[in-house]
Amino acid sequence: MAALRKWLLTGLLVIVPGVITAWVLNWIVSTLDQTLQILPVAWHPDKLLGVHVPGFGVVLTLLILLVVGAIASNFAGRKLVQWGDALVHRIPVVRSIYSSVKQVSDTLFSESGNAFRTAVLVQWPREGVWTVAFVTGAPNGEVAAYLRDEFVSVYVPTTPNPTGGYFVMVRKSDCVELEMSVDAALKYIVSMGVVAPADPTLVSPSK
Incomplete structure (x- = not known):
């Protein structure tokens, strides 16, 4: 029985990552x-x-x-985008949703943005309990x-699904x-602490 249990767990370790990866890729495609x-x-x-x-x-x-990126990168394209933004901001309800989504996307995808660039340890949900979080701004x-x-x-x-979570402000x-x-921090969270990042103090410097 011990051997059967070992074979079953080994099979799961081999099959599950491949099946989940294939499922995610199939969903995206x-x-x-x-x-x-x-x-x-x-x-x-x-x-x-x-x-x-x-x-x-x-x-x-x-x-x-x-194509959209190439068009929006030149002068005429930027003017067109600005005109579209101004038009959307004149529409009630839609402007609130659009402006919120645009601010978030500009923060996340802008090359000059600082969102999700730094992983930190914070005490959450109470003092003495630590978790990994990401700085999104100030x-x-x-x-x-x-x-x-x-x-x-x-x-x-949240773990193991990091797309859900909490926005908090801490000192x-x-x-x-x-x-x-x-x-590395995301892998640590998704794996529920199983896949621990390497300790940078133990990594030998490259020659």
Whole structure:
């Protein structure tokens, strides 16, 4: 029985990562393939080739992103984007949603942004209990005036799904900045502490 249990656990360790990876990739490709619906039916790869080949939606999505990025990078494109933003901000309800999403996306994807660039240790949900969090910025405006002391905004992700979590503001002096990368911190969170990042003090310097 001990041998059977060992073989079963070994099989799970080999199969589960591959199955989950394949499932996630299949979900991503299937979702992006929906972008093919913007093409005329006669231009669909399934119609042209006579057989379904997954992945054309990924290529189309990348092309759209490249074209939009190229257009928005020049003077005329920036003016067009500004005109579109001004138009959306005139629409009630829509402007509130759009402005919030745009601010978050600008913070996350901007090359000059600092969101999710630093992993820290914070005491959460009570003093004496520590968890890994990510610095997303600093309080400002009325919130900063009320807090007075130097605070930072942090995102505390849940385990094993880091897409859910809590936004909290803590004193900067109460945060312990970690040397691990954001990727390593995410792996640590998703694995529920099983995949521990390497200790930087034990890594030999490269020659």
